[in-house]
Amino acid sequence: MAGVIAKGRFVLGEEVHAFEQEFAAYCQVRFGVGVGNGTDALHLALRAVGVGVGDEVITVSHTAVATVAAIEMAGATPVLVDIDPVFYTLDPGRLESAIGRRTKAVIAVHLYGQPVDLDAVQEITRRHGIKLIEDCAQAHGARWSGRRVGSFGDAACFSFYPTKNLGALGDGGMVVTNDEATAERLRLLRQYGWAERDVSSLAGFNSRLDELQAAVLRVKLRDLDKDNAERNRKALVYSEAFQGSGLTLPSPRPHGEHAFHLYVVRAAHRDSLRGSLREKGVEARVHYPVPIHAQPAYKRLAARPLPETERAAREVLSLPMYPELDAEDQAKVIAAVVRSSR
């Protein structure tokens, strides 16, 4: 950070350039384009692959509101489909039946750090000739069939919000892609459509990653694999301790490598469990309590029944999960959960 300040260049400089290359390489992808945050990454990626007004983009309602907001920022219409009840991600069977004449793209969200079934989803998007965008905001470093998430879609979007698996000291985001033309369009879109200074060759935006954040992220990237391994160890400790507790535990997909952004259990009595944990000093959160199609701003998108999404919203609970969670604190959480679920 001192080096950046001494140089005096604060936006889109050497640190951003180096971090784009390093993070793209980490994701096993050719190009990375740093942007202001994860929502912008999704918005600009959609535009860069050709999504616009009149198009439909299919995604899930059980996600961060940003996924759906980005579709509308691109001028397109979100079409919300249900999730698979075991993995909490896009149900490929339901995806197929939601595809229509105006469908231009699918956003696959690797929710909680769990990769979507990319074989099934990619088979469908290829057969229908529609674009695949990966929302990797919760899944930095996760793998599907041995390859990093982010390397499957036409473009893939990351957030570096401080609480993510790779977090900045503020906002940040990136789009990665193997397609050179898409990367080039993204570089224009993030800065007023400038190919050269002061000449807008297309109508763009302002969404840039700054140098201080890039400098921090380059250092933190070195620890990402170690941190994810630590998250996986913690998840295993939880899952072993909760055998026979009556809770439904996370099911890592057989062909995937989970990044455990969140450790999410399911309980029919979720709200009383959460209350009882709070009394014991354990703060558990809910991702997400209100599905997008039930939010005041997005009720208009409620087109089809989404029973698994609504059941998940009533039953899921996220237990404390971060690489620095020490054994003693985790044991306290486990004891509180076990006592509360009896």
Ligand SMILES: *Cc1c(COP(=O)(O)O)cnc(C)c1O
């Ligand atoms: C955090 C998140 C985003 C948005 O990222 P921001 O950097 O906060 O804009 C998008 N999608 C998912 C699934 C997220 O968890």
